[in-house]
Amino acid sequence: MENTSGVGVLDKATSILGALEAGPANLAGLVAATGLARPTAHRLAVALEYHRLVTRDLQGRFILGPRLTELSAAAGEDRLLAAAGPALTRLHDITGESAQLYRRQGDMRICVAAAERLSGLRDAVPVGTTLSMKAGAAAQILLAWEEAERLHRGLQGARFTATALSGVRRRGWAQSIGEREPGVTSVAAPVRGPSNRVVAAVSVSGPIERLTRHPGARLAQAVVEAANRLTEALHHP
Known part of the structure; x- marks a missing residue:
């Protein structure tokens, strides 16, 4: 990943949010867009979902969550x-x-x-x-x-x-x-x-x-x- 902060987990989570800025994505799409390993992408996406930074649409795809609107x-x-x-x-x-x-x-x-x-x-x-x-x-x-x-x-x-x-x-x-x-x-x-x-x-x-x-x-x-x-x-x- 480019533009790393030195805090790896934060950089990876931010890359997921950046990928979702382009629109909904399933897990395979997140892996392709971020270059993260599949287990890592899944773990971070679910963690972001817990904090409402990510949610899912009716098709089960990951999308940006309501917490971002509130912030x-x-x-x-x-x-x-x-x-x-x-x-x-x-x-x-x-x-x-x-x-x-x-x-x-x-x-x-x-x-x-x-x-x-x-x-x-x-x-x-x-x-x-x-x-x-x-x-x-x-x-x-x-x-x-x-x-x-x-x-x-x-x-x-x-x-x-x-x-x-x-x-x-x-x-x-x-x-x-x-x-x-x-x-x-x-x-x-x-x-x-x-x-x-x-x-x-x-x-x-x-x-x-x-x-x-x-x-x-x-x-x-x-x-x-x-x-x-x-x-x-x-x-x-």
Whole structure:
């Protein structure tokens, strides 16, 4: 192998990931692409599969695993947060309402950036606040595009339904009226990473008295535009 680091097992594992970058491969294909002995290629591929760096497709071939997508999203987090400040401030200025950015963290969602309304009736969500994935427009966004099994699991006990999430996917944005907290309404839209996976949700929230029971009619366009700006920042650093 070329470009060795001096740590043999790491170099060999990396060669397997490099081979899979070109597409799915069975064990014979990995052996041919890497030059590794068959038992070594198998042992390392299975070890990488254990750590979710490699998985298998429906034909049983090895493919790059979901952990790589998660690591890629984490690597882009600083870029996302750097872009979030100006984008949320602009969204707040346009709507006059509190704006937040949420990321999923297991079965919860966490506010990682915010621009707050400073006076009048408001719905302040301080940075670092952890909220449920069972209610709210941002929760709908972070769940709507998940794979079927995770989506089904997420719907258990949720204040919204599978039909509602189908509508979210069709429109490209979500709204909630009193789901998370009585009297509070919100509108949210997805931020997508380079792999097109939803990595965050931009949300605007405030009291029903001001935003009405149809907040999407007034706020959806601005929220979607803000989310698209953050998506663009992740795709073109």
